[in-house]
Amino acid sequence: MKTIATAAVAATLCLSALPARAIELTYGSYTSPTHTTNRLGIFPTMERIEADSNGEITFEPFTGGAMGGPKELLGNVSNSVLDSASVVDIYVKSSLPVSAMISSMMAIGGDHRVMAGAMNEMQLLNCPACEEERAANNVVGLSWSAISPVHIICRQEAGDLAGLQARKIMAPSGLGPLVQAIGMTPVSITTAEMYEALNRGQLDCAVGSRAWLDTYNLKDVAAEVITVPLGSYFGVMNWTINRDVWDALSPGQQQAFKGNMAQNIGDIVWAYEADDEVAIKAFEENGGKVVDPGQAFVDAWAEQQEATVALTIEKGQADGIEDAEAIVTTFLGLVDKWTGIVADAEGSKEAYIKALQTEVFDKI
Incomplete structure (x- = not known):
C-alpha cells in the first residue's frame, strides 16, 4: 500500500509539473488585415498574448x-464556429440590445478616448444586464474599442446643409434618426457593404472615421469630407471569446x-x-475636398446632439429594456469621469x- 501511495504521489507531482495545455485560437474579423484595428491593435x-503565455x-x-x-x-463565436472575434453590437442588436442601446449614443462622443474608457468600465463593472446578454450568447467580452470621431464622407460635392439634404447616407448606430431629422435619408447597410454602395451610387454619403478613406479605400470613391465631427462609435467588442473556450x-x-487589454485599447x-x-492629408493631396458645411449645419447638428440622450432612453424603453433610463444615466456618469x-x-x-x-481591469 505504501508503494502504491508513493507511486500515486509521484504521478500527481509529475502531472502538476506539466505545462498547461497549448491551444490555438481562431479569431474572426470582417475587416481587412490592413484595417487600423487589426494592424495596430489586434495583431x-x-x-x-502569445509571448505572455510562453507560447x-x-x-x-x-x-x-x-x-x-x-x-x-x-x-459564429457563440456556436463554436470561431473561438473569438471582433463583434460590433449594432449589427446584432437583437442579441445585444443593452450594449447597442448604450453605443447608439455615439453623437455625444466628442473624444473616442473618453468613450472607450467609459464603455469598458460600463460593460465590465457597471452593467449586469450587459453581462447577462453576453452569457445568453455563450460569450465572454474582454474589451471594447472606439473609433475616432466620425465625419460625413460623400462621393460628390455637397458643401453645406442644403446640399446634404435628401442625400442617401449610411449612418451607423443611433445617428440614423439624427441625420434624418436634418433632412438626409439614412440607408441601412453594413460597413462591409459601404464601398460598393458608394461606388454604384446606391449611397451618396457615409458616416465614418477619416481613417476609413484608406482602410476601406473610400478615397477611391469619395470627393468630399465634411469637417464637423458627428460623434464617436464605441460599441466594438474587439475581444469576444466563446465562454466554453474561455473557461477551459x-x-x-x-x-x-x-493583462493586455488596456494596452490593446490604448493602441x-x-x-x-x-x-x-495620414488619410486626410493624402486625400487632400490627391484632389479631395475637406469642407466646412457652414453655421446652419452646425446649429442643426447641435440640436440633434442635445436630443440624443432622451431619444436613446425612449427607444430603449420601447424596445423593452428594463431600467433603460438608469443604464443610460450610469453610463453618462462614466463619460463625465x-x-x-x-x-x-x-x-x-x-x-x-x-x-x-487601475480603473477597470485591476477591478475585474
Whole structure:
C-alpha cells in the first residue's frame, strides 16, 4: 500500500509539473488585415498574448469576412464556429440590445478616448444586464474599442446643409434618426457593404472615421469630407471569446489576455488618430475636398446632439429594456469621469493605459 501511495504521489507531482495545455485560437474579423484595428491593435495584442503565455496560446486569424460578416460573427463565436472575434453590437442588436442601446449614443462622443474608457468600465463593472446578454450568447467580452470621431464622407460635392439634404447616407448606430431629422435619408447597410454602395451610387454619403478613406479605400470613391465631427462609435467588442473556450483556459492563460487589454485599447484609439491624419492629408493631396458645411449645419447638428440622450432612453424603453433610463444615466456618469481622466492624462498614451488598468481591469 505504501508503494502504491508513493507511486500515486509521484504521478500527481509529475502531472502538476506539466505545462498547461497549448491551444490555438481562431479569431474572426470582417475587416481587412490592413484595417487600423487589426494592424495596430489586434495583431500586436495577439503577439503579446502569445509571448505572455510562453507560447501556450497561438492564434489563427481570419480577416476580411472569411469566417463571417458583421452580422454573423457573434453567432459564429457563440456556436463554436470561431473561438473569438471582433463583434460590433449594432449589427446584432437583437442579441445585444443593452450594449447597442448604450453605443447608439455615439453623437455625444466628442473624444473616442473618453468613450472607450467609459464603455469598458460600463460593460465590465457597471452593467449586469450587459453581462447577462453576453452569457445568453455563450460569450465572454474582454474589451471594447472606439473609433475616432466620425465625419460625413460623400462621393460628390455637397458643401453645406442644403446640399446634404435628401442625400442617401449610411449612418451607423443611433445617428440614423439624427441625420434624418436634418433632412438626409439614412440607408441601412453594413460597413462591409459601404464601398460598393458608394461606388454604384446606391449611397451618396457615409458616416465614418477619416481613417476609413484608406482602410476601406473610400478615397477611391469619395470627393468630399465634411469637417464637423458627428460623434464617436464605441460599441466594438474587439475581444469576444466563446465562454466554453474561455473557461477551459488555465488561470495563467486567462491572465495573458487580461493583462493586455488596456494596452490593446490604448493602441487602437491612438492608432485611429494617427491614421486619420495620414488619410486626410493624402486625400487632400490627391484632389479631395475637406469642407466646412457652414453655421446652419452646425446649429442643426447641435440640436440633434442635445436630443440624443432622451431619444436613446425612449427607444430603449420601447424596445423593452428594463431600467433603460438608469443604464443610460450610469453610463453618462462614466463619460463625465473619463472626461476628467483623459484631461488629466494630457495626451499621454501611457497615462491613459495606466488609468484603464487601475480603473477597470485591476477591478475585474
